[in-house]
Amino acid sequence: MRTTRTKRAADSQQISHMLSQAFALTAIACCLAVSARAQTETTLHSFANDTNGYNPVASLTFDPAGNLFGTTSEGGNFTGCSTGCGVVFELSPISGGGWSESVPYTFTGGKDGANPFVGLVEDAAGNFYGAAGLDGNGTPGYGTIFELSPVSGGGWSKTTLHSFTGGRDGAGPYGNLILDSAGSLYGTAHNGGSPTCDCGVAFKLTRTSSGWKETLLHTFTGKDGSRPSASLIFDFAGNLYGTTSQGGTGCSVANCGTGVAFELSPLTTGGWKETVLYMFKNGGDGGYPNGGLLFDAAGNLYGTTQYGGNQADCPGSSGCGVAFELSPRSSGGWKETALHRFSSSDGANPLAGFVADASGDLYSTASRGGGSNCGVVFKLAPAAGGGWTESTTYTFTCLSDGGYPYASLILDAAGNLYGTTQIGGANGRGGVFEITP
Numbered sequence: 463m464r465t466t467r468t469k470r471a472a473d474s475q476q477i478s479h480m481l482s483q484a485f486a487l488t489a490i491a492c493c494l495a496v497s498a499r500a501q502t503e504t505t506l507h508s509f510a511n512d513t514n515g516y517n518p519v520a521s522l523t524f525d526p527a528g529n530l531f532g533t534t535s536e537g538g539n540f541t542g543c544s545t546g547c548g549v550v551f552e553l554s555p556i557s558g559g560g561w562s563e564s565v566p567y568t569f570t571g572g573k574d575g576a577n578p579f580v581g582l583v584e585d586a587a588g589n590f591y592g593a594a595g596l597d598g599n600g601t602p603g604y605g606t607i608f609e610l611s612p613v614s615g616g617g618w619s620k621t622t623l624h625s626f627t628g629g630r631d632g633a634g635p636y637g638n639l640i641l642d643s644a645g646s647l648y649g650t651a652h653n654g655g656s657p658t659c660d661c662g663v664a665f666k667l668t669r670t671s672s673g674w675k676e677t678l679l680h681t682f683t684g685k686d687g688s689r690p691s692a693s694l695i696f697d698f699a700g701n702l703y704g705t706t707s708q709g710g711t712g713c714s715v716a717n718c719g720t721g722v723a724f725e726l727s728p729l730t731t732g733g734w735k736e737t738v739l740y741m742f743k744n745g746g747d748g749g750y751p752n753g754g755l756l757f758d759a760a761g762n763l764y765g766t767t768q769y770g771g772n773q774a775d776c777p778g779s780s781g782c783g784v785a786f787e788l789s790p791r792s793s794g795g796w797k798e799t800a801l802h803r804f805s806s807s808d809g810a811n812p813l814a815g816f817v818a819d820a821s822g823d824l825y826s827t828a829s830r831g832g833g834s835n836c837g838v839v840f841k842l843a844p845a846a847g848g849g850w851t852e853s854t855t856y857t858f859t860c861l862s863d864g865g866y867p868y869a870s871l872i873l874d875a876a877g878n879l880y881g882t883t884q885i886g887g888a889n890g891r892g893g894v895f896e897i898t899p
Contacts, residue, residue: 501899502898503863503896504897504898505862505887505888505894506893506895507887507893508887509537510888511891513565513568514551514565515537515548515549516889516891517534517537517885517891517892518534518884518892518894520532520535520638521580521581521638521869521870521872523583523872529553530554530894531553532550532551532882533549533550533578533581533582534548534892535578536548536577538569539571542570542571542576547568547569547571547574548569548576548594549565550565550566550592561894566610567610573622574620575594575625576597577595578592578593578595579595579636580636582610583640589609589612590610591607591608591610591623591639591647592607593606593608593639594606595634595636604634605625605626605635606623606625606626607649607667608622608623623667623673624676626654628654630678631654632651632653632654633652635652636650636652637691637754638692638693638754639693640696645669646667646668646669647666648664648667650662650663650690650704651663651665653689656682659682661682661688661708662687663678663680664678664694664704679726680726682709684709684713684714684715684719685710685719687706687710687722687724688707688713689707689708690704690705692751692753692754692755693815694754695755695756701728702727702734703724703726703755703763704754704755705721705722705753705754705755705765706751707752707768709721711741720744720749720770721742722739722741723751723755723765723788723796724736724739725739739763739795740796740798742767742770742798744780744781745770746803747770747784747798748766748770748784748800750767750770751765752813753766753813753826753870755788756817756818756824758818758822762789763787763796764785764787764801764816765785765816766785769811771800771804775805776806781803782803782805783803783804783810783811784800784801785801785842785850786799786800787799801842801850802842802850802852804831806830807832807833808828808840808854809830809840810829810831811831812828812829814827814867814868814871817871817879823842824842824850825840825855825871825873826840827839827840827871828867829867832857833857833859834858834859834865836858836866836886839855840852840853840854855897858883858886860886861886862888864883864885864887864892864893864895865885865886866886867881867882867883869881883895
């Protein structure tokens with residue numbers, strides 16, 4: 463295999479810096495300051511260093527009954543993995559108040575997969591689909607795609623749908639999966655693909671009579687993108703849109719460039735065509751997009767970049783990050799507009815995409831920044847005279863309320879926001895939170 467497991471370990475540590483400084487809680491606890499909060503935050507569950515999982519870095523999903531499902535990157539089985547192989551967890555509301563956690567599945571490492579960095583997607587039959595980013599036993603591997611199905615009489619059954627080889631089929635699935643109307647799965651792999659680039663792929667998994675078949679939609683080459691870390695989205699015509707955390711003009715290797723936004727369009731003759739919508743320059747426009755994209759009704763795309771933007775307020779880095787809009791031009795192509803450049807006090811280094819409420823306001827998380835440098839939930843609202851206004855919805859303290867929110871948020875019907883924090887909570891191992899208007 464052209465990519466060694468030692469090199470893969472370095473790549474998995476990158477995950478576009480998602481897990482950098484993940485265990486710095488003790489170093490910063492002495493100097494935390496609680497900032498003003500625009501809305502009420504409630505910690506629904508605090509994880510501990512045990513078999514119920516800890517260190518969640520993925521988004522949540524609701525089932526039709528109002529239960530929350532998610533994954534933790536560690537905890538669970540400590541035999542197969544030194545820090546635990548991770549779990550799928552369920553939080554169920556208690557009639558008298560509060561939430562109860564159960565663990566539908568515990569990963570065991572090896573062929574079973576380990577350390578899921580992504581959330582789950584549910585089909586109409588109540589099955590959940592997700593990705594385990596690594597193999598177990600402390601050795602970074604290539605990852606798996608799995609299905610979790612409810613069993614008649616209770617419990618859950620887990621099936622591995624695809625095991626990545628680290629070659630042309632990809633490696634390291636770090637973005638959420640999406641489903642089409644036929645029940646096929648679409649996603650990205652951070653690594654693998656071209657033997658000369660190791661720049662990642664976009665893929666489709668289709669159910670067949672003999673199991674699931676992987677089809678490569680696109681193999682990234684560097685100049686057209688590299689190292690995708692986010693989920694894809696569909697438009698009404700069946701085209702796919704996404705981002706890569708690296709790549710761009712002049713790149714032919716993985717660790718080059720500052721990211722692109724791209725479109726994949728199905729061809730009538732078969733296969734897919736990739737079009738680069740925008741190449742980030744890591745200046746005022748932003749750089750290194752890690753989150754997915756979001757469409758509005760007019761066909762504009764919204765997203766965030768981890769770096770770029772305001773360079774002065776995030777010393778020692780490439781900027782605090784940017785919230786951006788991509789708008790289609792009538793003459794063809796797309797125009798990028800920086801809607802907000804973070805300044806650390808209002809958040810820094812966003813890794814997640816947006817969710818929109820009924821009013822058209824956009825919500826997301828920034829993994830750092832705020833008064834305690836523990837991250838924020840922020841809102842972008844359309845301004846009356848044009849443009850957008852950014853406000854901090856909640857500032858985390860890394861204490862009981864959590865810290866380092868890496869993942870996108872979800873909304874319930876009442877407009878409440880739900881998400882995860884990688885550290886903090888009652889035990890310092892991360893938690894699940896709700897923010898109410």
